[in-house]
Amino acid sequence: MEKKDLISKVDIMLVKELKKKVLKRIDEDFEIVDFSFALPYTYVLIKGKKGNSIGLAMTLIEDIQFCESEFDEIDVRTFIEKVDSVNIIERTIGLATINAVSQYYLNLEGAKFDDATGIIKDVKKVAIIGNMKPIVNKLKNRGYEVYVFERNPRLKSIDTLSDCFEYNLLPNMDAVLISGTSLINDSIDMILERSKKAKIKVLVGATAQALPEFFKGYLTHIASVKIINIKKVLLNLKLGSSSKLFSNEYSRKYYYNIL
Template sequence: MLLTKIKGMALKLVDGLELIDFGFALPYTWVLIGGSEGKALGVAMTLPEEIQRYTNSVIEPSLEAFIKKADSLNVIERTLGLAAVNAVSQYRLDLSNAKWVDVLELIPENAGKIAIIGNMPPLVRELRERGHEPYVFERNVKLWDRETLSDALEYHLLPEMDAVIASASCLVNGTIDMLLDRAKRARLFVLTGPTAQLLPEFLRGTKVTHLASMKVADIEKALLGLKLGSFRGFEGGNQKYVIEVI
């Protein structure tokens, strides 16, 4: 399980870091940590449709305790765990080789069949305007439109795809292993969105080729947006980046 591997690698990087604050919230769950070089904020998309029971086995919250739950079957624990992993990743991340561009810049004109995992309307609209015909898969029926395919079809259609752009919420809902396994011929596999704040070395040896996420430029402003449940309040002051997994 990829999440178990990521958890183990993240736990080796927590020395000198401490948990400052956290929140299981909408639209993003967040974890704030600090160390000798300052603070870092990690987030993970909260998926209310995945929640079964509102329980959490963490009695004494800590950075290490949260990360240990990153592969939990309990989605609340898993979401907090991934936010903690992302906080550590952002603290340790070297962006000297990053490109400060949007994920769209990765898509060549002759990309072939493109799978979009998780309906992302602005991205889908731009791809169609550029002449592509993306296959859009979505689990949450509230996000469906007439062109959206059920995520149940991913298993059957992904082997035909030449490129995959997946919302990193696939880490939160636990489908990442299936996606990587089924995307047999994809030359491009991008994890995108705020939940994709991972260190690229966590994904070496997988089919993931790029991470397209965002660096929090103003932590206090971003935190206020998160506490107010605002997409725009959180994302407005952040910088989008793309980094290659090599």
């Protein structure tokens, strides 16, 4: 795909496109086994003909305006339909459901088993949307000029910039690593529009579990995590812990080139 084609597609609201694509991809009836809007991650566990699959979405406490949500039915399609709601709770559950369906269909053949830092090469300025500290530290140690943007006051530090500066600074970046939470707070379209000059655009994190093919033409890579021990991860999430979520015992980090 030519670069001009990649740029031209960012005018479309990506979350609405994502909803259409995943609803079209579903080819069997899934059962919702368990779900919870919880800290630090909301999760949805589904069951299909091939077994169980779990999808995650980080819970953005700072963006919750009210603590009410409403679903006509507790089923996969109903949850997914809410992913473009203005209610953050509904959006989060919707995205976790999209991720659960995506992980059910995900084929790891062709993936690289590393975190997002393995993608960054031959660039100077790197923007990181969301203070993902392990990634930030690795890239700084490798000598890149790193700009970290963060909205959550609890995650800000002396080394982070407010997300209000993304609009002016992103056009100067060579690479942009975007937290999957940008799909929840609906900042993804602005970020991509302002990052037109960046040759590397990566959606990153556990919230970025959607099928890579859904983002073709918008991003260059997806970097996320495949849960391999659903039972253990589910127990940890119920206890409000994500400390082992990214350990090799419970999951596998991966990234795809989707150009």
